[in-house]
Amino acid sequence: MARSDVQLMLGVKAGDDASFELLLEKYRTPLVHFLFRMVRDAATAEDLAQEVFLRVYRARKKYAPSAKFTTWLFRIATNLALNAIRDSRNEKMGVSIDEGANGGDAEQPRMDVADKRPGMVERMMERDRAAVIKRAIQALPEKQRAAVLLHKYHDLDYDEIASILHCSESALKSLLFRAYETLRVELAPLVATKD
Amino acid sequence: MRKEEGRKKGNMNCEKFEARLLAYMDGRATEAERGEVELHLVACAECRARVEEFRRLWGVLDEAPAHEVSPAFDARLRARIAAEPRPTLLGWLLPQPRLALAMSLLLAMGAWISMIPPAQNPNEVARSEEEFRMIKDLQVLEDLDVLANFEALSEVPPAKQTEQRKM
Ligand SMILES: [Zn+2]
Numbered sequence: 355m356a357r358s359d360v361q362l363m364l365g366v367k368a369g370d371d372a373s374f375e376l377l378l379e380k381y382r383t384p385l386v387h388f389l390f391r392m393v394r395d396a397a398t399a400e401d402l403a404q405e406v407f408l409r410v411y412r413a414r415k416k417y418a419p420s421a422k423f424t425t426w427l428f429r430i431a432t433n434l435a436l437n438a439i440r441d442s443r444n445e446k447m448g449v450s451i452d453e454g455a456n457g458g459d460a461e462q463p464r465m466d467v468a469d470k471r472p473g474m475v476e477r478m479m480e481r482d483r484a485a486v487i488k489r490a491i492q493a494l495p496e497k498q499r500a501a502v503l504l505h506k507y508h509d510l511d512y513d514e515i516a517s518i519l520h521c522s523e524s525a526l527k528s529l530l531f532r533a534y535e536t537l538r539v540e541l542a543p544l545v546a547t548k549d
Numbered sequence: 550m551r552k553e554e555g556r557k558k559g560n561m562n563c564e565k566f567e568a569r570l571l572a573y574m575d576g577r578a579t580e581a582e583r584g585e586v587e588l589h590l591v592a593c594a595e596c597r598a599r600v601e602e603f604r605r606l607w608g609v610l611d612e613a614p615a616h617e618v619s620p621a622f623d624a625r626l627r628a629r630i631a632a633e634p635r636p637t638l639l640g641w642l643l644p645q646p647r648l649a650l651a652m653s654l655l656l657a658m659g660a661w662i663s664m665i666p667p668a669q670n671p672n673e674v675a676r677s678e679e680e681f682r683m684i685k686d687l688q689v690l691e692d693l694d695v696l697a698n699f700e701a702l703s704e705v706p707p708a709k710q711t712e713q714r715k716m
Binding site: 374378382383386387390391396399400403404407408411412483484485487488491505506507511512527530531534537538541544545546548549 | 567568570571572575577602603605606607608609610612613614615616618619622623625626629630633
């Protein structure tokens with residue numbers, strides 16, 4: 355039987371490097387995905403994910419399984435992401451995380467009229483859809499964004515997300531409801547054509 | 550049995566339905582809640598349309614792009630972990646300085662309590678019990694602190710950690 359996250363973390367606490375490797379293997383991708391959608395920038399997302407694992411490692415001796423492991427892990431990730439977003443907003447100079455992705459050309463799909471290869475238009479439309487969805491999620495206020503990401507893509511329970519975002523479960527539900535309503539409006543053209 | 554009272558359709562009005570929609574759609578609703586929602590859906594075309602729209606939004610959100618983790622991620626992390634300060638010999642002898650402190654406090658308190666004459670006044674008993682509880686809770690408080698205020702922990706400068714180990 356596979357060991358639970360808590361058992362693995364207790365292994366890390368006891369000095370077992372293999373347990374840490376297993377947690378890294380399991381949560382590397384979910385954490386990077388979450389952070390990428392939070393901060394909009396791949397390099398920052400990876401830096402923050404590294405930071406999450408480092409903090410888990412540093413706290414190993416003090417680890418006590420009094421909360422679900424995922425709650426603990428995503429709480430660290432959420433706090434780091436919110437701090438990074440605030441820091442970048444407070445920066446007077448330079449490109450902020452929030453503007454970086456939207457300002458850069460690389461993120462915007464461009465129509466190349468000269469390209470007539472079959473399937474090109476379909477592929478471009480696909481990329482276009484993805485970019486529109488990404489922008490809609492990133493336009494949500496941070497707390498709503500975090501709530502939607504944890505709920506939709508990481509399948510955390512209401513009580514876990516509520517504890518990460520320091521709000522009540524009923525407050526979380528209305529936060530989520532508002533966020534999905536906003537997304538429904540923003541993505542109306544895509545929603546209408548979705549089968 | 551269906552009652553048509555005001556805006557109530559089927560077994561509930563549309564506002565009540567709205568509050569249930571999320572848990573219904575994400576599959577976290579209980580069997581009973583699902584039943585209630587479905588009863589309303591039979592009676593209300595507008596809410597049926599909302600459910601359908603929500604279902605499609607759910608599918609649209611599945612298309613959100615993700616960033617693939619770069620291959621160097623693990624190697625970089627392992628290098629950073631290898632660079633973390635290692636426990637010193639003193640740190641090994643006293644792996645948990647705060648626990649050691651709590652233990653010695655407990656011992657001291659034990660000695661102190663045994664010195665108290667049997668006919669003490671009730672206030673003192675209450676106070677020493679409270680202090681005992683405080684020490685008993687020390688480890689628990691530390692754990693809570695780690696969970697609730699995680700950042701503070703890792704921001705302890707390395708110099709201070711060394712100092713602690715020397716205790
Ligand atoms: Zn209705």
